[in-house]
Amino acid sequence: MSIQIKQVSKKFGDFQALKPLDLTINKGEMVGLLGPSGSGKTTLLRIIAGLESADQGHILFSGKDVTNLHVRDRRVGFVFQHYALFRHMTVAENIAFGLDVLPKAQRPSKSQIKQQVTALLEKVQLEHLAQRYPGQLSGGQKQRIALARALAMQPRVLLLDEPFGALDAKVRKELRRWLRDLHDDLGFTSVFVTHDQEEALEVSDRVVVMSQGKIEQQATPQELYHQPASRFVYDFLGGVNVFEGQVHNNRLQQGQAWVAFPHAEHAESGQLYLRSHELSLTLQPSADAHLPLEIKAVSLIGAEVRLELEPIGWNSPDLWEVSISHTQYNSWQPQRGDTCYAQPHSGQLFSSDTENGLRALSWSNKLVLLKKKTA
Numbered sequence: 001m002s003i004q005i006k007q008v009s010k011k012f013g014d015f016q017a018l019k020p021l022d023l024t025i026n027k028g029e030m031v032g033l034l035g036p037s038g039s040g041k042t043t044l045l046r047i048i049a050g051l052e053s054a055d056q057g058h059i060l061f062s063g064k065d066v067t068n069l070h071v072r073d074r075r076v077g078f079v080f081q082h083y084a085l086f087r088h089m090t091v092a093e094n095i096a097f098g099l100d101v102l103p104k105a106q107r108p109s110k111s112q113i114k115q116q117v118t119a120l121l122e123k124v125q126l127e128h129l130a131q132r133y134p135g136q137l138s139g140g141q142k143q144r145i146a147l148a149r150a151l152a153m154q155p156r157v158l159l160l161d162e163p164f165g166a167l168d169a170k171v172r173k174e175l176r177r178w179l180r181d182l183h184d185d186l187g188f189t190s191v192f193v194t195h196d197q198e199e200a201l202e203v204s205d206r207v208v209v210m211s212q213g214k215i216e217q218q219a220t221p222q223e224l225y226h227q228p229a230s231r232f233v234y235d236f237l238g239g240v241n242v243f244e245g246q247v248h249n250n251r252l253q254q255g256q257a258w259v260a261f262p263h264a265e266h267a268e269s270g271q272l273y274l275r276s277h278e279l280s281l282t283l284q285p286s287a288d289a290h291l292p293l294e295i296k297a298v299s300l301i302g303a304e305v306r307l308e309l310e311p312i313g314w315n316s317p318d319l320w321e322v323s324i325s326h327t328q329y330n331s332w333q334p335q336r337g338d339t340c341y342a343q344p345h346s347g348q349l350f351s352s353d354t355e356n357g358l359r360a361l362s363w364s365n366k367l368v369l370l371k372k373k374t375a
C-alpha cells in the first residue's frame with residue numbers, strides 16, 4: 001500500500017513541530033525517517049498511524065483519504081523502542097492478543113489463531129520460545145516478538161519508531177538486517193524512525209532526512225551519501241573531515257596549511273569537506289595540498305585501521321579520522337606522534353558563492369587527465 005502525505009503540519013501550542021510537508025511512500029518501499037532529536041520524525045509517524053491528528057493536510061493510503069479514519073481502522077502495525085509486551089502473557093499469547101480481541105465477526109477461530117501464531121513464530125525464528133514470558137527473553141527477542149505481534153494483524157503498513165534503539169550495537173545490526181529480509185519476504189510498506197545514520201543508510205530504500213519539522217532531503221542511501229543536498233545533511237551523516245580557510249591565489253588557506261583548488265574558485269572563504277575515502281595520507285606534502293597532521297591514535301580493530309589525527313599549525317572543529325587498509329598499515333607502520341599529510345582526491349566545498357552553498361571538487365580527474373596526457 002502506498003502512503004501520500006499532503007501538506008501535513010502540526011503545532012503543539014505555539015511550537016511548530018511539523019511545517020507543511022509532502023511525502024510519498026511507494027507500495028512495498030522501506031523508508032527511513034532520519035534526523036536529530038526533536039526534528040519531528042515521531043510526530044510524522046504518529047500522524048501516519050492515526051495516533052496523532054494533523055492540524056492541516058491529508059494522509060492517503062493507496063489513494064484513499066484516511067485523514068479522519070480512526071487508528072484501529074487504518075490497518076497499521078506498530079513497533080516501538082520500548083517493547084510493550086504484556087508481562088503476564090506468554091509469547092504465543094502476546095502474538096495472538098490482537099486477534100483474540102477482534103470483534104466476533106472478524107475473529108479467526110481458535111485453531112486458525114494458533115496456526116497463525118505458529119507461522120509468525122517461525123517467521124521471527126523464535127518457535128522454541130512460544131511458552132516463555134517476556135521477562136525470560138533478551139531485548140532482541142522481545143523486539144522480534146513485538147514485531148510478530150504487529151504482523152499478526154496483517155497490517156498494510158508497518159510503522160517502527162526506533163525499534164532497535166534500546167539494543168546493543170551487535171544485536172541492533174543483526175536485527176535490522178533481519179527486518180529488511182522480513183520486509184522483502186512479506187512485501188509490506190514500512191516506515192521507520194531512527195537517528196542512526198548507519199541504520200538508515202543500510203536498510204532503507206529511501207531515506208527522508210528531517211530537521212526542525214521539515215524535510216531536508218529525500219533520496220536513496222546512495223544519492224544521500226554521494227550528493228548531500230545541504231551542509232546540514234552532510235554534517236548529520238557525519239564521518240567527515242573539515243578544512244576551513246580563506247581563498248588566496250586559488251588556494252584554500254589557513255595559516256601555513258592549504259589546498260590548491262583543481263579549478264578556478266571565486267569565493268573569499270570556504271570549508272572543504274573530505275570523507276575518509278576521499279583522501280590519502282602521505283609522508284610528504286604534495287603540489288596540491290599541505291595539510292600536516294599528527295597521529296593521535298591508531299585503532300586496529302575492524303576491517304580497516306582507523307587513525308585519529310590532529311591538525312598541526314591549523315584548526316579543525318574535530319580531530320580528523322581516516323581509515324587505511326591493514327596492508328597499508330603493515331607497510332607504513334604509523335605510530336602515535338608521527339606526522340603525515342592529507343592529500344585530497346575529491347570532496348565538497350561549501351562557500352558563500354556556490355549555489356546551495358556546495359560544490360563537488362575532484363583532484364582525481366586532474367590526476368587521471370595528467371596520466372592520460374603523459375601516456
Ligand SMILES: Nc1ncnc2c1ncn2[C@@H]1O[C@H](COP(=O)(O)OP(=O)(O)OP(=O)(O)O)[C@@H](O)[C@H]1O
Pocket residue numbers: 012015017035036037038039040041042043044193195
Ligand atoms: N505531545 C506533545 N506536546 C508538546 N510538544 C510535543 C509533543 N510531542 C512532541 N512535541 C515536540 O515536538 C517536537 C518534535 O517531536 P518528535 O517526537 O516528533 O521529534 P523526533 O524527531 O521524533 O525526536 P526524537 O528522536 O527525540 O524522538 C519536539 O520538540 C517535541 O518536544
